Amino acid sequence: xxxxxxxxxxxxxxxxxxxxxxxxxxxxxxxxxxxxxxxxxxxxxxxxxxxxxxxxxxxxxxxxxxxxxxxxxxxxxxxxxxxxxxxxxxxxxxxxxxxxxxxxxxxxxxxxxxxxxxxxx
Numbered sequence: 001x002x003x004x005x006x007x008x009x010x011x012x013x014x015x016x017x018x019x020x021x022x023x024x025x026x027x028x029x030x031x032x033x034x035x036x037x038x039x040x041x042x043x044x045x046x047x048x049x050x051x052x053x054x055x056x057x058x059x060x061x062x063x064x065x066x067x068x069x070x071x072x073x074x075x076x077x078x079x080x081x082x083x084x085x086x087x088x089x090x091x092x093x094x095x096x097x098x099x100x101x102x103x104x105x106x107x108x109x110x111x112x113x114x115x116x117x118x119x120x121x
Contacts, residue, residue, distance in 0.1 A: 017094040024077055028095060031069035032103050039065070040110075052115035058108030065107060066099045 021028075039051060039061070055061040070092060074083065081088045 017098065018091060021091055021094050021098075024073070025098065027077065028069065028073055028098065029102075031072045032065060032099055035065045035068045035072075036103070036107060036110075051111065055111065058111030058115075061111045062104055062107040065103075066096065069099065070095050 017025075051061060055064065073095060074088075078088065078091060081091070
């Protein structure tokens, strides 16, 4: 194992979300789920909106939902923190890790279930 892998492993093991974020995980869940619901609802209501055209793959859909959710969290709960500070950097990474662990597979599966893969000729 090289040095970078060791450092990443140690950071994953030792890094726990801040108390501020842990108290707001329900709010983060709300933001992710409401962003995801909005996309689902638009597809069901307005058949003209096609996530298969807008997003290249499930990962891009997931990343869009994640970024929108984190932006909402910043403006609703973290606006007193400088967005260029180390403190915000740590909070941001904690939110990314939380959302990836909890929602990434679900959102990517949703994309794959609703967007048939292009057939090779």
